[in-house]
Amino acid sequence: MTQEPQNEEKKPRRNAAATRRKILSAAKEEFAQAGFEGARVDRIADRAGVNKNMLYHYFGSKDSLFSKVLDDAYRDIRQNEAALELDHLPAPEAVMALVEFSWDYYLKHPEFIRLLNAENQQKGRHVKSSAETNDINRTHLDRMREILKRGATDGTLRDDIDPVQLNISIAALGFFYLINQHTLSTVYQRDLMSPDELAERLRVMKDTIRCWVVRQH
Amino acid sequence: MTQEPQNEEKKPRRNAAATRRKILSAAKEEFAQAGFEGARVDRIADRAGVNKNMLYHYFGSKDSLFSKVLDDAYRDIRQNEAALELDHLPAPEAVMALVEFSWDYYLKHPEFIRLLNAENQQKGRHVKSSAETNDINRTHLDRMREILKRGATDGTLRDDIDPVQLNISIAALGFFYLINQHTLSTVYQRDLMSPDELAERLRVMKDTIRCWVVRQH
DNA sequence: GAACTAACTAACCAGATAGTTAATTAATTG
DNA sequence: CAATTAATTAACTATCTGGTTAGTTAGTTC
Numbered sequence: 001m002t003q004e005p006q007n008e009e010k011k012p013r014r015n016a017a018a019t020r021r022k023i024l025s026a027a028k029e030e031f032a033q034a035g036f037e038g039a040r041v042d043r044i045a046d047r048a049g050v051n052k053n054m055l056y057h058y059f060g061s062k063d064s065l066f067s068k069v070l071d072d073a074y075r076d077i078r079q080n081e082a083a084l085e086l087d088h089l090p091a092p093e094a095v096m097a098l099v100e101f102s103w104d105y106y107l108k109h110p111e112f113i114r115l116l117n118a119e120n121q122q123k124g125r126h127v128k129s130s131a132e133t134n135d136i137n138r139t140h141l142d143r144m145r146e147i148l149k150r151g152a153t154d155g156t157l158r159d160d161i162d163p164v165q166l167n168i169s170i171a172a173l174g175f176f177y178l179i180n181q182h183t184l185s186t187v188y189q190r191d192l193m194s195p196d197e198l199a200e201r202l203r204v205m206k207d208t209i210r211c212w213v214v215r216q217h
Numbered sequence: 218m219t220q221e222p223q224n225e226e227k228k229p230r231r232n233a234a235a236t237r238r239k240i241l242s243a244a245k246e247e248f249a250q251a252g253f254e255g256a257r258v259d260r261i262a263d264r265a266g267v268n269k270n271m272l273y274h275y276f277g278s279k280d281s282l283f284s285k286v287l288d289d290a291y292r293d294i295r296q297n298e299a300a301l302e303l304d305h306l307p308a309p310e311a312v313m314a315l316v317e318f319s320w321d322y323y324l325k326h327p328e329f330i331r332l333l334n335a336e337n338q339q340k341g342r343h344v345k346s347s348a349e350t351n352d353i354n355r356t357h358l359d360r361m362r363e364i365l366k367r368g369a370t371d372g373t374l375r376d377d378i379d380p381v382q383l384n385i386s387i388a389a390l391g392f393f394y395l396i397n398q399h400t401l402s403t404v405y406q407r408d409l410m411s412p413d414e415l416a417e418r419l420r421v422m423k424d425t426i427r428c429w430v431v432r433q434h
Numbered sequence: 435g436a437a438c439t440a441a442c443t444a445a446c447c448a449g450a451t452a453g454t455t456a457a458t459t460a461a462t463t464g
Numbered sequence: 465c466a467a468t469t470a471a472t473t474a475a476c477t478a479t480c481t482g483g484t485t486a487g488t489t490a491g492t493t494c
Contacts, residue, residue, distance in 0.1 A: 038254035124399025137404040165421045172393030182341025187354040204382045211428045
């Protein structure tokens with residue numbers, strides 16, 4: 001009894017699942033902070049509190065580890081997005097909800113945009129070979145297509161909006177602001193990350209997108 | 218006479234100005250391609266066809282060299298922008314001209330957006346200490362402020378548009394599309410860099426911004 | 435409880451990395 | 465033309481890099 005404490009979770013000295021999890025979490029942080037080339041395998045191991053060889057044991061290489069981190073990141077944002085209940089909303093409000101969602105998600109998960117950035121610096125070579133991520137994003141596009149169709153039919157939205165262009169613009173307005181916060185804050189001499197400025201940016205984004213997609217009467 | 222050819226430019230074996238220029242040009246390419254951490258000092262020297270120590274002789278360090286490259290990039294885009302003759306245009310058209318300019322400039326100078334990206338990955342630490350870049354960008358903001366004031370006065374533009382937000386949105390819609398072209402093309406399964414798609418993106422950007430800034434009558 | 439498997443560790447490696455040193459040589463100047 | 469200065473080179477260094485090797489040890493299975 002004394003050997004196995006009962007009211008604490010058991011701490012086996014070996015735990016493959018936990019080790020994998022710790023590595024993935026540490027890798028996400030490190031890749032987001034430093035980019036792919038800037039990330040250091042030793043630093044990931046240190047952050048995870050794990051021997052460096054464990055990364056190679058479980059993931060094979062720095063590249064494969066990054067691919068896994070990226071896949072997980074895409075899955076998480078799309079799962080959260082899919083959890084929104086948009087079907088009962090009027091089409092214009094559904095679009096506004098998506099603008100708000102992507103902004104909130106970027107703010108809550110700053111590592112997401114940095115990982116995407118890192119991947120594009122690598123010319124998207126990891127994401128190209130991920131069938132899963134491709135599936136995930138296809139349904140994401142389909143959802144927007146549905147909303148636009150619904151809005152075009154009931155006359156609330158324009159009928160000539162390309163869902164790809166719209167998705168890109170929604171992401172762009174928030175993503176660019178956040179990823180370039182350092183140069184922008186310096187150049188425009190304003191703390192663009194203050195709560196007031198963040199709220200204002202969301203207002204501008206919604207205003208801009210609404211104006212573009214809503215049918216003018 | 219035969220020693221110094223007259224109809225060719227002289228090629229002195231030593232040429233400080235030319236060496237500096239070659240280093241800066243090579244550094245711009247390398248930093249844009251690989252980011253700050255990913256860039257290799259040896260590769261810059263090779264590209265420039267110059268001994269590595271020349272970089273240290275003229276620029277002191279990898280960091281200072283990057284700062285210089287970044288400053289030059291900002292100066293170039295703002296100089297080109299300032300050369301536009303916008304005063305005689307109606308305010309809405311002046312805004313459209315600026316949307317078109319930034320898009321064309323990004324396409325013509327893909328290294329510019331990649332350098333900005335690299336700098337933000339470095340948390341903007343180089344640009345913070347560049348007084349010149351700050352000056353350059355202040356006049357860039359003033360120009361937009363003037364256009365908005367003119368448009369608000371003559372009733373063609375809304376009078377509640379923040380020039381900072383507008384500048385950011387204009388940059389965002391193009392910048393994001395281009396910097397993330399690899400993941401976006403994969404995810405949406407479309408070659409977003411084909412001439413047709415590029416033209417369509419400019420159309421969407423102009424449509425979006427016009428709709429937001431123009432006063433609805 | 436012996437045999438086996440998978441988790442884990444430590445020490446190591448070859449090549450790369452930013453930056454330095456010290457000497458050489460071409461242009462300039464008085 | 466001698467002295468000086470600035471451009472240029474090659475060789476070097478200490479440290480870091482992703483990845484490997486070879487072994488040890490904790491759980492599991494039969």
